[in-house]
Amino acid sequence: MGGPGPETEGLVEVVLPGKVEPEGLQIRHGTVPVAGRGQVVIRMEATGVSFAEQQMRRGRYYDQPPFPFVPGYDVVGTVVATGEGVDATLTGSRVAVLLKVGGWASHIRVDAADVVRVPEGVAAAEAETLVVNGITAWQMLHRKARVRAGKTVVVHGANGGVGSVLVQLALAAGARVIGTASARHHEALRERGVEPVDYRDDDVAARIRGLAPDGVHAVFDHVGGRGIVDSWRLLAPGGTLVSYGSAATRDDSGSKQWPVLKLLGRVWLWNSLPNGRHAYFFNVWAGRALAKGRFRSRLRNDLTEVFAALQRGDITAQIAAQLPLGRAAEALRLAESGTVTGKVVLTP
Template identity: 35%
Template sequence: MKAMLCHAYGPPSGLRAGELPEPVAGPGEVLLHVEACGVNFPDTLLIEGRYQQKPPLPFAPGGEVCGTVAALGEGVAGPPIGTRVAALITWGGFAEAVAVEAARIVPVPEGVAPAAAASICLAYGTVLHALRDRGALQPGETLLVLGAAGGTGMAAIQIGRLLGARVIAAASTAEKRAACLAQGAEAAIDYTAEGWRDELRALTGGRGVDVVFDPVGGAQAEPALRSTAWRGRYLVVGFASGEIPRLPFNLALLKGCAIIGVFYGEFARREPEANRALLAQLFAWVAAGRLAPHISATYPLEQAAEALEALAARRATGKLVLLTHAAPSPAGAAR
């Protein structure tokens, strides 16, 4: 089978097309013929050797797949062969087939396209777990989304609105802020500009924001924490900036606020049934037309390096997706 392989740790340009034996579904596993694979920030960490886990070389990155069931391993009763499913894995998705633990798969509703299905599990799963389960976001509260134009940030805008919150997006360029407004943010601010906290204070009538969703880290983290309201919740989602901030804990004391870690992958591993229910909710929203993943562009499998480079350079607004057997296209309808 075709796969895009990392032979040595390094930048995306080091990925090479290669051939691997088609995997076999072992006990408790299903074999998927991959149709689409989401492109995500952890993929860049994996190929650079900076992720928590280090698969043996060579390996195919790609942790968010949609495909059809091709075989069932020992002890697996279903779903039937040919069923379209999605799954959150750690690596292996940049390939034509992958063996996945049966407990990780979730059925894809009729009418949801593979590219959309491959956009849901990681970004949208992370966001729903963060905002609903960890941040307890309530209708009428104000949500600040940092790095709002990225795939996870766009998901946070959409799900924040679905949960009834007022969403303020923070992004670095006028083009990105326009994209955030188009996705439903009530306001968009430039969080790289001097005095951006003053603008945020004006938008909240001096009160501050109830929840901060931060997948970026870096220099904007402390000003965002200082902008929380009394009993606010600061969600630590990731460090796309490459810098882990050192936050002054006295702010948590003075504001009565909570700094909350969000480790979606570990939640999915430790609480698989809760995660399957979470993903089922997301796919139900997509099928009902209430949620439409914003896909910037799709790429053929052979252009995985270009997709990862676009992601790493922060040129994407929304999700990037690899298509294994279909022609690439610009962002289109999610269903």
């Protein structure tokens, strides 16, 4: 792909030193890592700001590592070095990888088995918007809720990183989509074919029930908190609630585990009721520790499906803004502002 090799470059990382405001992020310089057996080194072309980093800087992400660490949930870049036992033809290829942490860096060392090739013609920033967001949306829609044509679904935060992908995938599947968002995003949602509801309304659930009086097939809820009960009650018989976050508790103090444990308790209780409805708390990493090979296979297959949907035009890359890695604090502020559609992307 051209450009200097890893041996002529230095490592640049953005470090989260503790519970800080975005301006408290630090830049650290070091030596580019060397690929060990079964590993590759990737030169970052695009990484992103997700809700996870917003929680991590507050110390609120469920299983974040101890401070200090390098945040960054996913990366798209070019393989610049391969270790022993790795297919050497990977060198020069553009790949995507899901990390959880470590992505806000100029170079990343990962297991070769964890990378997914990005199709020719898909730009790095476009692909980046669809790694964690695309995997999350695809698996919730098709593996959990199993949405089919003619069904009605509710997507909370329909203008957000995951929400905007969910909306497009659901529409491509032939579903009717009701999406919550602030009023300034409603016109754009209508143009996509979404029926918008203002999440600031006094009774959002009543507004949704007015649009779908018989209930809905699926609700995708990243908010959590007390509103999760309303999401459950919106379901028609046989419907599915997929909870995948607790944005309502982002700024709370106290235990970071409690909101998730409370959600898990509700999910267990609801699934024990004899009403034919289903509830899930979705985490993209679920099952990795017990079945790493299956996890990697599903991730590779599902992300390949997402990239194929992009190439078909079923979905578009929602890039809210592109900023260089050195302006990570500004990028984090922008992502947290709630004023953007899609994902804020960091580039070298």
